[in-house]
Amino acid sequence: MKPLPVREGEPSMKKEEINGKLKSVFQKVLDENDITITREMTAEDIEKWDSLHHIQLISEVERAFGIKFKLREVLSMKNVGDLIDLIDAKQGVPA
């Protein structure tokens, strides 16, 4: 994969910020207010996180962060940590 360009003067959103925003996406999509997310977390850890919710999560994340994932990227995500890293890498890159 090509290295992603980083624009000058537009530093990528800090991981904590991503974390916070991601948490509210999870809470909204899964409709549960007491969700905490960790880097190691996977769909296996949350009952409601099935394929239907997964689609909604992905598209809600894309909307919230103004980014777009490729199929290969979605396929390679193994846990929430991968998702955070991918969001971070894509920040500042036009969707």
Add this chain to the structure above:
Amino acid sequence: MMGDQNRTSTMGTSILSRFIECSTQFPDNPAIFVDDRSYTYGELNGLCSAMCALLKAHDIKKGDRVGIFTENNIYAYASLLGILSCGACYVPLNYDNPVERNMGIIADAGIKVLLYTEKEDKARELSVSPGTECWPLNNRVTPNPGKLDPVDQMHADLCYLLFTSGTTGKPKGVPIYHRNLSAFLDMMLESGRYDFNRNDRFLQMFELTFDLSVFSFLVPLSVGASFYPIPRERMAYLEVADTLETREITVALMVPSVINYLKPYFGEINLPKMRYSLFCGEALYHETLCGWAKCVPYAKIENLYGPTEATIFCLRYEWQRGELPHPQGKGIVPIGRPMEGMDAFKINENSLDEEGELCLNGEQVTLGYWNNPSKTAEVFGTTKNGKKFYRTGDLCKIDQAGNFLYLGRIDNQVKIDGHRVELEEIEFHTRVFCRDKQVVAAVNTSEAGSHFILLFIESEKDLRNGLREHLKKHLPDYMIPKEIITVSPFPLNSNGKTDRKALINKYLENSSMRSVA
């Protein structure tokens, strides 16, 4: 009751004879790719033969029901074929089902032996059923060098028994007999419609409890091809996308949900090796299919239709690239015409109605439900000419070209990712929990085109606490409502009945307000 279905003639070809022939002709060809390796026809045959010997040694014989705790591994397929070759009937059990549901199925089916490989704890929970033994497989079966030698099968012998959602709160059993499956295989392999061959690689994305799995493993094994089961995970559609590409799948039978899910990525998917892209199990949307067709530029695309009661599928529509949406289809691809050896017709209360209930008759149709004469009498009938037929509960009409169009259900059955769900079954278990409050289960479609279940309870108090857990004890995951809403009172229609549509619309208004806020 069985009439001529009870003939004692031996069949010309057993449903396994093609597989055995392939194993003899090409023992070194790959048959199945699972657990990160491939197994050849010779190896698979050896394992089946060992399974068959083990079952025979324990006096498993014709007519006996043997349960398989479905795992996605070589033993699941070897035991399934082993069970068939010793003349018995296989009953797949999904270990994601609640224990109570599986116990009910074991009792209803009268399962003698339950085979399992992993998830021993879950199997042990079930072995308390009286009269059912529980056997682990991985350490008991070593390949048998002897050739698989199936016992002679009769048309009327049981082949498999599947359980689907039932309106009374209890799953109902659909027995499929050798004559039914044999007719299906003949139609697929002898009609000259398909040119499957030993270079083909089939996708197998279905749980064994879903009869589309039978197409996906038995057809490849009958022509010397290989098949690729998808690991059972929650994001199965992503695994499917990955397998289609990396394994260069040439024949893929999928539920339309898969391509609904993959829609955002159509531009990135290119599968030039695909020869047959087949769909079954749900309504297939023309627009989605147009997008998908570009991902499979050389594939023949077919929309297939059929309930479990008529063995896998029995109507076919050959979709042509560039064709326009059917003028009467409401965006849904037609389900076409009956396949070779089958007959379809519609019945309506008023003979002038265009729409009617789709009925099926032919060798693929089973005799009736398992241990359920009242349900059987309800939906299996006999025509004036003495032909037996099955009423599908699907509403249809027939266009001028003779193609059947699927219009919906005449009852409250819905499909969730291809799984049949009777909404009454959810309502039944909810009512038990909520002490006979009025409840309505309904299905709704998301923006992405996937379906989910909503459950409404008529109550001023919030009765949801513990309900979800209660439902999980009785229902499989795909039947668990996405949202539970308490409403008081329920809106009524002009007949004084609960207005389901109004309930859903009210919910949608509220939820769109919520997401705007």
